[in-house]
Amino acid sequence: MPIALAVSTLLAVAFDYRALAIAVAILIALAIVVAFVIRARVRRKAPPELPPSEARPGARIEELPPVEVVLPAERLARRDRAKDDVAAAQAALEAAEARAAGTPQARADVERRRRDLADAQRRLDYEARKVSEAEEKARREAQAQALARREQAEREARQAEEARARTAQEAQRTKLAEAEAGRTLAEGLAKTRGGFVARLNALLGTSKALDDSMLAELEEILFSADVGVHTATHLLESVRERLARRELTDPSKVKAALREEIERILSLGTGGPASEAGHGGLPDLPPGAAPPQVVMVVGVNGTGKTTTVGKLAARLGQAGKSVLLGAGDTFRAAAGEQLDVWADRAHVPIVRGKDGSDPGAVLFDAVARAKVEQIGAVLCDTAGRLHTKAGLMDELKRIERTLEKAHGGAPHEVLLVVDATTGQNAIAQARQFNDALGVTGIVLTKLDGTAKGGVIIGICDELKIPIRYVGIGEKISDLKPFDPHEFVEALFS
Ligand SMILES: Nc1nc2c(ncn2[C@@H]2O[C@H](COP(=O)(O)OP(=O)(O)OP(=O)(O)O)[C@@H](O)[C@H]2O)c(=O)[nH]1
Numbered sequence: 326m327p328i329a330l331a332v333s334t335l336l337a338v339a340f341d342y343r344a345l346a347i348a349v350a351i352l353i354a355l356a357i358v359v360a361f362v363i364r365a366r367v368r369r370k371a372p373p374e375l376p377p378s379e380a381r382p383g384a385r386i387e388e389l390p391p392v393e394v395v396l397p398a399e400r401l402a403r404r405d406r407a408k409d410d411v412a413a414a415q416a417a418l419e420a421a422e423a424r425a426a427g428t429p430q431a432r433a434d435v436e437r438r439r440r441d442l443a444d445a446q447r448r449l450d451y452e453a454r455k456v457s458e459a460e461e462k463a464r465r466e467a468q469a470q471a472l473a474r475r476e477q478a479e480r481e482a483r484q485a486e487e488a489r490a491r492t493a494q495e496a497q498r499t500k501l502a503e504a505e506a507g508r509t510l511a512e513g514l515a516k517t518r519g520g521f522v523a524r525l526n527a528l529l530g531t532s533k534a535l536d537d538s539m540l541a542e543l544e545e546i547l548f549s550a551d552v553g554v555h556t557a558t559h560l561l562e563s564v565r566e567r568l569a570r571r572e573l574t575d576p577s578k579v580k581a582a583l584r585e586e587i588e589r590i591l592s593l594g595t596g597g598p599a600s601e602a603g604h605g606g607l608p609d610l611p612p613g614a615a616p617p618q619v620v621m622v623v624g625v626n627g628t629g630k631t632t633t634v635g636k637l638a639a640r641l642g643q644a645g646k647s648v649l650l651g652a653g654d655t656f657r658a659a660a661g662e663q664l665d666v667w668a669d670r671a672h673v674p675i676v677r678g679k680d681g682s683d684p685g686a687v688l689f690d691a692v693a694r695a696k697v698e699q700i701g702a703v704l705c706d707t708a709g710r711l712h713t714k715a716g717l718m719d720e721l722k723r724i725e726r727t728l729e730k731a732h733g734g735a736p737h738e739v740l741l742v743v744d745a746t747t748g749q750n751a752i753a754q755a756r757q758f759n760d761a762l763g764v765t766g767i768v769l770t771k772l773d774g775t776a777k778g779g780v781i782i783g784i785c786d787e788l789k790i791p792i793r794y795v796g797i798g799e800k801i802s803d804l805k806p807f808d809p810h811e812f813v814e815a816l817f818s
Pocket residue numbers: 624625626627628629630631632633654657660707708709710770771772773774795796797798799803
């Protein structure tokens with residue numbers, strides 16, 4: 326319009342054809358108005374752009390369950406109305422064509438009806454598309470819901486299955502524990518009780534008079550009781566002193582005095598609170614020390630180190646402590662596998678290295694892992710060695726230093742495992758290991774298999790190192806925290 330006006334004005338100024346310029350301007354303006362009207366009409370009737378149909382991302386068609394789809398009634402009604410409109414427009418067109426008499430007015434009427442029919446058809450296409458899109462969307466949603474319901478049901482079934490498996494496992498474990506229920510301390514000490522203790526009972530359980538021959542026999546029993554010469558002398562002296570003070574008037578009193586003295590000796594070095602209900606067992610970490618508690622298990626070949634590590638892991642685990650095993654015996658072939666089996670039985674993790682690898686490095690890794698995973702205790706198995714071989718003892722010292730590097734203050738416990746069946750040799754071993762490493766506790770194993778259990782009295786008397794546990798069998802529960810009173814009761818009962 327402004328362009329038309331400008332053109333006519335220019336023409337008028339240039340040629341002074343005023344009337345011509347005005348007419349041209351009016352014609353141009355009219356053409357523009359008509360163009361606008363037509364465009365507006367077309368736009369009003371054109372179906373709007375449709376959004377792309379939605380698809381549920383991630384869902385695979387084959388995993389979607391079949392569903393029934395319910396469409397909104399209003400959407401269907403609109404499509405049906407559009408269908409009716411098409412039919413009506415079609416009928417109107419046909420009527421107009423039939424009426425057409427060749428007049429321009431009739432032709433214009435037919436043209437108009439054709440346009441109406443095209444519009445109605447477009448509208449129907451649009452509504453039909455909307456219906457199928459709505460159908461697709463509703464189907465997807467219903468499928469998604471059905472899928473979610475199915476997944477939920479599967480999840481619940483899985484959880485129920487896991488719970489059933491757990492219960493079965495628990496039952497299995499209980500059965501295993503029952504089957505493995507070790508012997509009592511009294512049963513474990515049966516052989517020792519049948520040895521020197523039985524002889525003591527036979528001698529001192531009589532109503533015979535206390536005379537020199539009885540004392541001579543007592544001396545003979547004590548000296549052959551594997552308690553060691555030093556301790557046997559000590560026990561005899563204590564009896565003689567009390568006899569001299571006339572405190573012991575009959576054999577039963579001598580027996581009671583001996584029991585008392587043995588319990589006193591066994592209590593030496595056991596001072597300080599221990600983690601297992603106050604008697605025996607592994608002591609708690611010193612105040613202020615950060616976990617993990619690192620326990621290094623040492624001893625000569627075959628004393629029961631690996632077995633003790635496994636049994637101890639099970640004990641600590643049952644007491645609620647998290648435990649990790651370090652397979653520091655990389656020397657003996659299959660030592661790692663042996664500890665693996667114990668880790669399985671005790672349900673604790675294990676860090677192993679290759680056979681022949683550096684034991685210090687394996688144990689360093691074990692402690693590092695325990696720190697990262699906040700595990701309460703690391704039990705480090707080591708290769709058995711002769712206490713008389715300096716080179717082998719030096720290797721243990723190196724491992725001890727490595728543990729200290731891995732965790733300040735470690736090892737918190739150096740447990741020496743000694744085999745009770747070796748009798749007096751156990752005392753010699755304990756002395757050598759203590760000199761090299763500073764042993765903090767002793768585990769006396771295989772008490773069940775020997776009458777030489779008296780050695781425990783000699784170890785306590787000579788070395789003053791606390792006995793932490795006693796091993797009384799090969800089963801997982803055959804490791805008992807050492808309680809002097811309980812021990813003496815079991816020995817003399
Ligand atoms: N009867 C009995 N046997 C035990 C006891 N403790 C360990 N044993 C057995 O002693 C044998 C040796 O045990 P290990 O744990 O392999 O001994 P180790 O000290 O690790 O041996 P090395 O690694 O070769 O030095 C195994 O047959 C154990 O079952 C116990 O308290 N009583």
